[in-house]
Amino acid sequence: MTPDSLDRERWERAALDALERGGLAAVAVEPLARALGVTKGSFYWHFKSRGELIAATVARWERLHVDGPLQAVAAIEDPRDRLMELLGRAGAKPPSIFIRLLDAVDEPVVRAAVARAAEERVAFMAEAFRELGLTRARARRQALLAYSAYVGRAHLARDAPQVLGDQAALSRHIAEQLIG
């Protein structure tokens, strides 16, 4: 068996799905075991505790949904297109796992990951705004504004979608206002 067993992977994937659908409370040993059709005996073979699963799940999210997309978007030449691509995601495919993690920042590992993601994303956007000619300080502030709008819109998309209305029109409006 490989060092990182494939069945441990199975638990981690199920945990990320459960996080998206039911929040961190759903990343729980016995509910997941039921969903997977096994018992806790399996879980405690692969993991030391529930905390270890949570840490693994958060790390998995960070790889797949923070670092991955950021590296992919970095390949885009035009800083304007780069920003569009990032901000557009909030409307097209709302980052539901991310919002679930925001709901669970009382867990220290979650808070740390959320804070890292915020810093990485803001720094990334600030660099793009700098390439568009803004001063260093101004680019940072504009990135903070843009990221705040991103996070807030993701929340509204989940918690009050009927308030949001036409997503495409709003996306254009935001791009026009924040990117220009």
Added chain:
Amino acid sequence: MTPDSLDRERWERAALDALERGGLAAVAVEPLARALGVTKGSFYWHFKSRGELIAATVARWERLHVDGPLQAVAAIEDPRDRLMELLGRAGAKPPSIFIRLLDAVDEPVVRAAVARAAEERVAFMAEAFRELGLTRARARRQALLAYSAYVGRAHLARDAPQVLGDQAALSRHIAEQLIG
């Protein structure tokens, strides 16, 4: 004894405090009873169930932190000052109870209140933008952008304050960008 007993009020106030500090999970019968130095016997005299307390707590928040401030700010003549006042709160006094409620939208009463608050606030800001000369549709979109930024910034203030940096400078930047 008055129809709305003063001791029921005491439970509700404690519940709102607990919500702010520990999230909706802290709005629980036995922990609150311990904090108040009484037993569950008291609680189940004043309330039918935990759900009833949650509903009362959410309603209390809506009165004190949504409708109240909105009516107060409505007295401001200049629409620009009105918007400043609303958006400034996210930096000066982060709406921590509100964020806690966003964390708990799985509870139907919470989701309903959060959605109502969003619609009221967006409508209120849209009206202000309209007074500033924007068309109806454009004012609505600008209000959605501003409210998204408000919500997102409130989140960052709690979850990644070190990323946010100088609050006053950011407040000025946001006012300049979104209100003009």
Added chain:
DNA sequence: GTGGCTCCATACGGTGCCGTATGGAAGCGA
């Protein structure tokens, strides 16, 4: 001062989760 009302304490059963202990089935190498 007695009956009734208000308010709360005590005590109990139930639920859903965490973590541990232990045994057993299946596969694999010698």
Added chain:
DNA sequence: TCGCTTCCATACGGCACCGTATGGAGCCAC
């Protein structure tokens, strides 16, 4: 074939919470 490792099932104790049942202390009316 036999022993060892891997992986999981079973069974248990513990904890934190919800809700109910019941009794009792204080107070007020009359």
